[in-house]
Amino acid sequence: MKTKNPALSGAEREAVVNRAQATYSASPLAWIIKLAVLGALDALLLMGAFTAVAAGAWWILAAIIVLLVLVNGIYLPPNRFLPAKYLFPGLVFLSIFSVGVILYTVYISFTNYGDGHVSSKPDAIAAIQANNTTRVPGSKAYKSAVAIKDGKLQLVVVDPESKQVRAAADQEVLAEVPDVELTSIGGIKDVPGYQVLSFAEVSQRTKEITALKVKIDDDPNSGFIRTTTGSAAYEYKSTLTYDKAADTFTDAQGTVYHDSGRGSFVTDQGKRIEPGWKVGVGFENFQRAFTNEDIRGPFLKVTAWTFAFAFLSVATTFALGLFLAIMFNEPRMRGQKIYRVMMILPYAFPGFLSALVWAGLFNQEFGFINEVLLQGARIPWLTDPVWAKVAVLLVNLWLGFPYMFLVSTGALQSIPDDVLEAARMDGAGPWETFRQIKLPLLMVPLAPLLISSFAFNFNNFVLIYLLTNGGPQFQGTSLSAGHTDLLISMVFKVAGFGGGTHDYGLASAFAIIIFFIIGGISYLGFRQTKTLENLN
Structure with a gap:
């Protein structure tokens, strides 16, 4: 005598799935909530995409595009990909917080990332020039003020000859600022869109203000403008001249520093200037662990x-x-x-x-x-x-x-x-x-x-x-x-x-x-x- 098989047949299973999918998409309120949540998530992802484009992080942009396609492709169709609707969030968090962290750790282990090697080569070149500066003898003095814009300290300077007012944050190029209100002696009284610091506020942030170095123009050898008091600024020039064609630095004594291929500029005798930049070093870190x-x-x-x-x-x-x-x-x-x-x-x-x-x-x-x-x-x-x-x-x-x-x-x-x-x-x-x-x-x-x-x-x-x-x-x-x-x-x-x-x-x-x-x-x-x- 045959016993009845309690398992569902193929047609019965399909009917159960169809009923579940119909229930999933039947409520108009649930559909509206889903669209609102998807819209908010898409907006966040698009903001991330624009930020990635601005930073030139193309692999992040590619990941965001893939995520956008998957999110909308899985959740917009009401009667398809029901298992994926539940699995996808877990897979995303697993990829970001587990797999992503592991892969990034593996990547860092094959680099020289650490003190003195934390950024890119262009950033290192700019930092070397900014860290090795001296005041230009006989350079003109600029009336100046220290202000805050978008949460950053800005150095605002007035050209003593043209009376043109320009401003920039640390390591940025000076840009013209219109409609600035000056005092009777040519000082800066108010800058539209900027919060000008008072003397007391400048005194409390002396260390930050002294470290401010703004570029005169895009030429890295043109020099910087700095201030120590907040009210007067002067031109400074790097003691190291960078030759872009030869990719070398030359100091005042004529010593040449070239790219060592290991993330730093060095002389033929091995003398190095800091900072360097992050580069791949292969298995060097593993080798150091066992041989050094x-x-x-x-x-x-x-x-x-x-x-x-x-x-x-x-x-x-x-x-x-x-x-x-x-x-x-x-x-x-x-x-x-x-x-x-x-x-x-x-x-x-x-x-x-x-x-x-x-x-x-x-x-x-x-x-x-x-x-x-x-x-x-x-x-x-x-x-x-x-x-x-x-x-x-x-x-x-x-x-x-x-x-x-x-x-x-x-x-x-x-x-x-x-x-x-x-x-x-x-x-x-x-x-x-x-x-x-x-x-x-x-x-x-x-x-x-x-x-x-x-x-x-x-x-x-x-x-x-x-x-x-x-x-x-x-x-x-x-x-x-x-x-x-x-x-x-x-x-x-x-x-x-x-x-x-x-x-x-x-x-x-x-x-x-x-x-x-x-x-x-x-x-x-x-x-x-x-x-x-x-x-x-």
Whole structure:
């Protein structure tokens, strides 16, 4: 006798889809809302397209055009592409915030992007000329004022001969400003469309105003106009002359600086002028990480400690969590619920607050641990390389064992009682039951969690940053790293986010190395866990 197949036939499935699509497009209000939202989104994308054109970012323009076509092509037809209407937003955000970030990191790792190499070559040429200027002897003095327009400081100057008024922001070319109201002595009183700063406001922004350099014209060798007081400006000229045809700079002594091909102008003797510009350097950053002794030594030490920290953190938290789970899983124990609540209290507090509290407890001079628990000992918990590592592991044990306790408790309670009863009837003691039955069965669900915990501790940035900030620092190296730094905190420092120099190219190379390390370990670990599934 044949049983009725509960699955829908092709015609029935098509009818269900048609009804869903009809419901989707039936409401006039929903259609109006959809058009309004699409219109607003299209307007934003068009604004982005115009901005990309103005900046010459053609690949961004291409991406915006593709996005415009897809958005309108998917959402305008009311009865088509129903699955895509739900999938498309997630795919867009995944592309921007995950795939896009990864691709940009890979791109930066193959460049010299960092301090002194942050912009394009034309910007670097302009900056070199602006940074190496001297006042032109005997040049005419300009009446001037400092104003604000579109949120930028502007230098407004009056030509003493023609009385023409011109204005520009930093590094921009002076442009004529009409209808300016001058004082009786030729000074600037009011500039239409500009907010002229008072003397008090100029005094508060002296550093910014002194740094203002506006170009006389488009010729980079023509010079700049600068002011130190705000009311008078003078002509300055670069001490370095740029030859566009030869692509070289020449200083007052006749020394020639040429493009090195590595993002900077250098002499034949290797003398360099700053700033440089961003260029591709191939695998140089990866090569520096493994061959430059100044970088390789600290890098290998940090890598070794990162592996040790991740392994010991998982081992200690799992051992303590499993031990407590077994102890409090005993049905004859009274007050189990109270004990279990107490065990998860460290897990209930934010990790960053716990790290800050522990940093105070470990204070060598006034910390509770030294002063009270150790009766006035002076153990340098956070300043000695060995003790700092011990402190980090202890704090991570405090923060991590409640999680292992919870997952171990759940896994223990999932083991059938008849299996354990059979082991007892066969004469197995508690240790044999744990080693031969409980632990193998526990590893089936817990192994993936241990692997993910290893990956988490491999990148446990918050604990290191708040407890020791990676210290104590390595000595005799220019790389910003310390004895308790993990790879991820070292990357943070190399990128310059914690202060110091910025080397985004090298930091991105380190980030990619970390990605492959964690990816390789995770792959091998999950592959190994397949052998445990046979026990289930």
